[in-house]
Amino acid sequence: MLKTFKLKIFLTLFFVSSIALSTGFFIRHYLIEEINKYLEGKREDSVYILIGEIEKEFAKNLTFENIDRLWLADLEARLHIKFVLKDEDERTIYPIEKTDLSEFQNEYPLFYNRKQIGIIKIRFDKEERLEVLIDRSEKILISALFVSVIVIIILSISLSDKISKPIKELTKGAIEVSNGNLNIDINIKSNDEIGRLSKEFKEMIKKLKLLEDIRRRNVANLSHEIRTPLTVIKGNLMAILDGVIKNDDSTIKSLLEEVDKLERITEDIKTLADIDSSLLKLNLEDVNIKDLTLKLVNNITPLLLEKNLTINTEIEDLIIKADRQLYSQLLLNLLTNAIKASKEGDNIEIKIDSEKKELIIRDFGVGIDDKDINFIFERFYKKFKDGSGIGLSIVKDIAIAHNWNIKVNSRKNMGTEFIIKFKNS
Template sequence: MNSIIYRITGLMFLAVAITVFLLIYLANAQMTDLFQEYVTIQQMEVHHSIMTHMSPDFQEQTGMMGISEQNFLTSVHQSLIWVGIAILIVGLAASYALARSITTPLRKLSAAALEIERGNFAQKVPINSKDEVGSLALIFNRMAETLDSNNKLRQQFLANVAHELRTPLAVIQGHLEGMIDGIIEPTPKKLSSLHEEAVRLSRLIKDLKDLSLAEVRQLSLEVRDVNVNHTLEKTVYMLKPLADEKKITVKQNLMVGLPAITADADRISQIFYNLITNAIRYTSVGGCVTVSTELIQYAEQDWIKIGVADNGPGINEKDLPFIFDHFYRGDKSRDRKSGGSGLGLAIVKQLTEIHGGKVQVESVMGKGSLFCVLLPAKLMKKP
């Protein structure tokens, strides 16, 4: 009796039963009194002229119903009782049907939730109504789709992590085993190559750690006033050798008198480093990368807009929705050395959002790409 279907049916049937019993009781009581009054009035009108000459026994019988009147009342009472029973039966059936219309979708939701608990995330329940239960089913289906998508992303993420870690480890292990067996001579050049692989592996592990902490908003931040233009200039200067190697010109269009932002300077520098490195990497030899800043108004708030544009090959339109995903590379032919680990833009997105900002991308095939970072501005304190 703990099922909601029995409780709804019982409550509705109880309400119908009480209503029917009250109606029958009141109808019977009123009908008896009114019919008794009617019979009395009729007898008084018919025998009014002779009532004064009647005997006392006859006067006592005046106003009493005869057999035909009593039979009529009895038949009416029985009819009311049968009508009441019919209403109770119909009410019980209607109550049960209404309860089932509510509980059947809930049972399906419960069964689907149980499957999700077991790890089967590809669950959907039919939506047969537009009421609260239908709305709950719609929300449940969306939740199931999100869980299924997140589960697939998690599995893909773990597979990508295993692949990215296995490659440098295999290189280091193979060379070290060759040196131990005397097959490979441990020259300074080869040792330097192994050191580069170890540094790359260490950087990958650090990026994975920062990304995982940023996604759950557990990344520690040392917040202070940050001059965006100054930070960009330092980043561009640090990456100048990388740009010079490909004869790429890095232009700076920085707005003068730009307000400060309240942020972690190292994390903001990491955002700029990843964006500019990515632009240089995908720009052809002799190309151009433009770094710009400006103050804009958006949603009744001041924002600093940082743009990093290149004139590289651009990003395919079908790749744009996934460009900030973990380990995603639009050009599948690029290896880890030429195309990076695939975590740079994912880190940019997470670090930007953890600072309350937004990141956007625009790209045209054959003309280049523009990455924009919007960070909430804070007015400089007056001296």
């Protein structure tokens, strides 16, 4: 993994540098082309000036015989042009010394009164400064290429080590966690994305430790709750067989109560399994939750009467995309939780806000401790002694499956408010 990571960084840096250098070569080529175009135009202007000056000088005497050679030399120096002047009979007028004509490849005719009076062969002086500029720029860019490659190699090694080290540590930690080892320490100190990822990873480990502790304790409690009625039932049955106690109505009633406890526990576990299965295949449809909510409130009236509770409703029509059965389960769990938390004679409020697309259930009961508030939606976490610790976890699972938001506000001995925000309605 590390070698691949280094290679990716190297290739990325090399690609960026290559683009930069290619841009440099392109700009260099473009500038040289523009300079050459400029010089070409300047040379053409010089040629026309030279031809014009020589034709004007010929017009004075109508011959090249007495033309001033020093003037021609000065003209040559001034225009930066080397030339050979010949008359109409191909006799060399200038320069006097013998010249290699093979170097003079550009030839122009000279005219006077529309009659050719001679020719001029031209050779331009080399632009030494331009040649030096081109040569130096090429050397600089080639040197920059080699330096860039060296710098890229050094940077790729340095950056890959710096970046891959915390990633390697996080990967190692993730493997340890996947193997069930939560006693690991991730020590990454940085303020970048990797640092934030490390912080979240450590928070996850911390929460996993707490959840594992909660799970162990509550599984033990659940086992105890199952074992207790079983022990009572077994003890009573053995006592009946031994003739220690009578098999009368009182004994049977006591045994039935213990069976009811077992039935509630097994029903809770079955409900949890059924919910998990249902969440995998949501039966979404347009549901007016006002009707479902009022129907469920009516169904739980006997539970309300047991504690002399009153439900105040402020329910508006609201149609959402939902699994009808799972919405009913969510609402039932929240109302059951509110009933358990409420004191004798309390009120429970239910509100459906069609504008905000929210369901709000508020009780004025015992409230939730600050230390418990972050764990109430976790499985096996029990807020009430007579619960199984799965009711609110089911609420959370249903909300997540529907892409709904769930929020809880609570104060000890002041009550609790659950808010479900329907995002897909």
